[in-house]
Amino acid sequence: MVADVAQVAGRVSGGAPPRRASGARRAARLDALVGLAFVSPVVIGVIVLGLVPFGFVIWYAMHEWTPLIGQFDWVGLDNFSRLAADDAVRSSFVTTFQFAALLMVLNISLAMALALLLNQRLRGITTFRTFFFSPMVVSAVAWVVVWNYLVASNGGINGFLSVLGIDGPNWLRDPSWALVTLVVIQVFKGVGMNMILFLAALQGVPAELKESARIDGASPRRIFRSITLPLIAPTILLVTMITMIGAMDVFVPIQIMTQGGPGDSTMVISYLLYRTAFEQQDFGYASAIGVLLFVVVLGLAALQWSTRNRWVHDEV
Incomplete structure (x- = not known):
């Protein structure tokens, strides 16, 4: 009888029975363990495949490492210190920034235009979506x-241009055209992914808002500027960051098509790193270039992220 009274008094005073409290704690611990089990592969992968190798790169950058002679x-x-005085590094970064800026403008603009076009309900639109996305699944x-x-x-x-009476340039051997040609090739390769991201964002814009604005007399351009763009701003931020990081790390087209030429007109920093390491066998200095490239890309990404509050208005 006394135990029953104590249990009732505990309930009235807001306390929980000991067994129920311990069961809640066990359930909370189990939930925490399940959560850790799900995220642990990603965390381990980041540590083993990301942080540890980058730590070795920093370590190698502090050494004069030439494997051929065992140094x-x-x-x-x-x-x-060599980086600060190296004209080749400065020139390569300038070329890389030019490549990245031009690629971002063309890629994002074309991806947005295609997404707006493919967001229409037209016959055969699925075929067009597949056509524009298909380069993404092709080997680089x-x-x-x-x-x-x-x-x-x-x-x-150039054969097609000659039919039109136009004498086309030597696209990859003319310093005025080589970098632009590589940008266009990369735009066609990667525009499909950005198009899909923009298309998904556009399809998530509530039709009721656009219809209300249309009833109030807003033009399609005003609807796009005042309703659509603010609502898809998080996707624009994501696409901008992904495209920038990919552009700063371009390598395959340079290696296969121009090898940094003609002259140094397409010598981006990633290809300079490759040549320093595997052609000059200066792995220590190449590691320092890699660290500098990482810091620059991280700084640009952080700058983009820090400015998101000015134009991404629906962050929670």
Whole structure:
């Protein structure tokens, strides 16, 4: 009788029975363990495949490492001091920024235009979506090899231009055209993914809002500027960051098509890193270039992320 009274008093005072409290704690611990089990593969992958190798890169950057002669000497920050005085590194970063800026403008603009077009309810629209997305599933090497033949001096593009009475340039051997040609090739390769992301965002815009604005007399351009763009701003941020990171790390088309030429007109920083490591066998200095590239890309991504509050208005 006394125990029953104590249990009732505990309930009245807001307390929980000991067994029920311990069961809730066990359930909470079990939920935490299940959550850790699900995220642990990703965390382990990031640590093993990302942080640990990057730590080794920093370590190698502080050494003079030439495997062919067995040299591995500690030099501290000397490799980073070389970076500050290396004209080739500065020139490569300028070329990389030019490549990235032009690619981002063309890729994002074309992806948005295609997404707006393919968001219409037209016959055969699924076929067009597949057509524009199909380059994404093609091997990057195969894609570049095919384009290498198309943009050759006697290739398919110049052959088509000759039919129109136009004498096309040597696209990959003219310093004025080489970088632009590579940008266009990369745009066609990657525009499909951004198009799909934009298309998914556009389909998530409530039709009721656009219909209400249309009834109030808003033009299609005003609806797009005042309703659609603000609602898809998070996707624009995502696409911008992904495209920027990919553009700063371009390698395959440079390696196969131009090898940094003609001259140094397409010598981006990633290809300079490759040549420093595997042609000059200066792995320590190449590691320092890699660290610098990582810091620059991280800084650009952080800058984009820090400005999101100015134009992404629906963050929680």
